[in-house]
Amino acid sequence: MSQLFSPLTVRAVEVRNRLWVAPMCQYSAREGVPNDWHLVHLAQFASGGAGLVMAEATAVVPEGRITPDDTGIWNDEQRDAWRPIVTAIHDRGAVAAIQLAHAGRKASTYPPFAPSRGTVPAEEGGWRPLAPSAVAFDGYTRPDELDAAQIDALVDAFADGARRSVEAGFDVLEIHAAHGYLLHEFLSPLSNQRTDAYGGSLENRARLLLRIVESVRAAAPDAPLFVRFSATDWADGGWDVADTATVSTWARERGADLVDVSSGGLVAHQSITTGPGYQVPFAREIRRATGLPTSAVGEITSGTQAEDILAAGDADAIMAGREWLRDPHFGLRAADELGEDATIWPPQYVRARRR
């Protein structure tokens, strides 16, 4: 059996294989409530062989949405709308995960497929973004700086989101601390200019994330908990892979189980070199430095490429995003590529198998 199609157990949750679906915003919700788009979108990947299907960046408070059309988990109506989606994922054999998020200074923007760019104004349903410091992302409006009471409220909001997620049936929770959104903005000195207990030293910049890890762990004691980091800002003076490893270790002490290793998104002047598997070296470094399980993501598009990453000991699981959009049955294709037997194929589809 390939490593890609061997199960992985995190806490008490067994995932049937290590080819997972990365969180991908659909900008298709109303008032944060997911609908049949999200159900069909996410369930098809489970039919297509994914071991774990992660729902998109889901806001824990309304002002934490990237766009007005993001999903949310800040009220019970949203929780109840997630339930049939989770059931559809489970019925097709996959584990259901959700990414808990706050967009910080990159909140209240237009969806990428809208004709306009930048910050959505109040008259079109936008709001004033909140961030660690009143420093704008290039091209977006200047955010307001969060005060101590607002920070405390956020810790509770993530915990409430975690509790509702478990009530909705999600097996796995992920805290979004990547891509230049709120928690990454606290971590990086390029966006955090605070002079209180949440700014300055690495300990201070990591304080909010670590409080949230603790509160989510307390609210969902049994759920496997992932943290998605951007391992580098790809910019001078920014957050880097050594910082990510250190804070990952602190997060583990507070209950995190796996590091989902992405990169970038904090500043518009980032200088990224992409290509097949371009973020895998970061997953490798964090795995080796911390001993924590990692998932690798970024331009991983075939079963053999994914298998090679696992065989090299660079990661414990593979996440893919765009390849699942191109081919929602990526998992079935990867299984055939690696010579796996047909058990991952839904019996309804086996007549289409090419071997």
Ligand SMILES: Cc1cc2nc3c(=O)[nH]c(=O)nc-3n(C[C@H](O)[C@H](O)[C@H](O)COP(=O)(O)O)c2cc1C
């Ligand atoms: C349409 C789309 C939406 C995305 N939304 C999210 C998101 O909600 N949260 C997140 O952490 N990353 C998001 N990403 C990034 C993906 O999770 C993934 O890290 C990235 O696409 C690189 O992997 P890939 O090369 O396999 O697509 C998104 C990517 C795409 C293409």
